[in-house]
Amino acid sequence: MSAIAPAAAPARTRPKDRRQQIAMAAAEAFSERGYHQVSMGDVAAAVGISAPALYRHFPNKYALFVDAAERLANGLLEATDAFEASGVESDAAAAPSGAEPAPADEAAARAAFDAIVTAVVESTIDNRRTGGLYRWEGRYLEPDDRAKLRAAFSKLTARVGRPLSRLREAEGRAVDDSDLLLLASGVLSVVASITAHHTNLPRRQLADLLVAACDDVAETELPTVGAPAAAETGGLASASKRELIIREALVLFHRRGYHDTGIEDLSAAVGLTTSGFYRHFASKSDLLLEACLRASERLVATTAEALGGADSPAVGLDRLVDAYVAHSFTHHELMSVYFSDAGALPPVELERLRTLQRNHVDEWSALLRAVRADLSAAEARFRVHAGLNVVVDIGRLVHWDPSESNRRRVAALVRSALGVS
Template identity: 40%
Template sequence: MRQAVGDTAGAPARRPKDRKARIALAGAELFCERGYHGVSVDEIAAAVGISGPAVYRHFPNKYAILVHATREVVGTLLAASEQPSADDARGRLDELLRALVRVAVNRRRVAGLYRWEGRYLTAEHRQEFAARMATLVGRLAGPLRDLRPELTAGQADLLTRAALSAFASVTTYRAAATGTDTERLLIRVAWTLLRTDAPAAPPRPHATADPAPVAAPVRPASRRELLLVEAIRLFHRHGYHAVAVEDIGRAAGMQASSVYRYFPGKADLLAAAYYRATDRLTGATTAAIAEASDPADALRRVVRAYVAFAFAQSDLVAVYLAENNNLPDRDRHQLRGAQRLHVEEWVRLLRAVRPELTTGDARVLVHAALNVVTDVGRIGRFDHTEGYDARIARLVLAVLHA
């Protein structure tokens, strides 16, 4: 029989003082690995080495673990950035960046909790999370504006969030990314971003609001296509597990029974969304490379194509990045392979342009660049400003050349 954490042979079991924190940490790791809905309280308990009922002595339900874990992630970042000792703005900013990248690298298994699982928080807790993140961003944006007084508050905010996104990119892939070499490289990326010309930042949605649905100007004539469009929109807005086949049918103006004429089940709708994203992204990347005159031109074109795709297909890209764990087993391996191939195409092009980079460093830069696109896209919509995607593409290229 497995001995409970904190037990000693022949002595009464003692409850560790940090058990609540250990439960929250185990929950955060599992939520990041398999998604909030893919994890049970019993599985969290097993990871800690206790029984399921023991968890409820500390948390009333799984949602409370998510809230606590999210607070812990932001709290750790706030604690790390609390009191920079340098006297000058550049020194303070550099000190803050070094403290924050250390947290991101050392806690990479949980630091990505903010990205997708935060959508399962209530409006009240989303607002709390957003306010604390705004405090963190403000701590960096203040000295940045001291260094660059020409920046507006919105521009400083955007560049700061882009730098934090580069740090958070270590949470998005499984290859080893630890140690001072990775930290130094990401610090270089952050400084490159903070020195880059900044586009005007779009207004961010209110923290308490659900993501606003993006309505297509013309509803697809094909019922199958309409179902897929509505499924993608709902998966993005609410998460795969919170959406029922009946919801998708209702959004498309159909009975649930009619949905099954086109898709055997909800998982097949999700897989169809992934195959669509993969096909479109592969097509855009292939076309960009085919039109290029040399590797540097190919890299520029691939970046522009990805940014344009991500902004034009924001719901589809968000689902593509967030719902891997919910794919049917028969599709998951193939589609994850396609995602890796896309990253490796960027790595190949980047090393052709910058042969001094190791494959590992090139991969770190590529993941940072891709994450910046994703997170900047989550700040707001960009279709209101002509040429905005081109300016963001230049920001992404700066990351790759850091």
């Protein structure tokens, strides 16, 4: 009897959506761990393919990063394309100048604004695991690619701004272009805040919470703009080389990013040789840890000082908002490094820092719940993250100009995001 020939193995076929799988795996990794902490091998392993197979789709890691950033921006634009094309906001036309707006006009304007915000919210929830990518990693884009991404987000801001403007007009509270930019940017910052943390809520509850927070921000009465703050002299430089290294490191890390700043750059900035640098810090990572711990300690001190003179939770929260905004504008380089470069720390130190960050948010959340008993613990955390996110995003928008009016305007947006305005 002749032997039965073994059945031929089924031919392996490449999935049609392989490139999409790769792009999503890369976007999630970049968003969670940072551009420099992710290798092509990490992405290939996440998809379950070999590195050579990955290179058939993307020539290098930068191409993957650009693709991920563009998908993020284009996804948000596609989510709002229908509103742009259909002119859904047209029903929200404002009443004639000087006339009392009819309730129907205001209701239509509110519906149009909420519709486009809901579209952005739903898209962001769908892509929550990848949405933080551009916000913290955009500095690693080449100038042309960065300009494209900024143009896309500017387009999205304008799309949100148009129905927002009609809503304010229908309410008889029209705003000028500069206020409209801040309000629309604040709305988008509230939505984007969910990409910066892992607190969970059921999807419908989360979407409703975000839309409500966006409505609160859209209703913000912004203080008038004052004169720009006078240029600061910077004071006297510390004689300590260690302190000088930390100060210059914050500037360079903020401007270039941690990974694109070398020991040679840091040493040259303070007039040291490389060997001189190592007399003060064992490594660049130790320097980053020192900066991050310092940022955390200052936040704790700022919070304690703000709450120390408060005689009620409402007063304490009000004082904390002002203190946090002032602190962020004064130390924006330190705060930027604290939130955006901490991912480069060793795992043990990173977890230590994240615990400190969670404790800080917990303090805000407890205070907010003392003022707003209607919020659950999770809802309060979402509101707090939204408020803290607004400080960063609007601070960048106004180039961290520390004028009193800028700080007051940002603080007003933060109170709205918290829901206590």
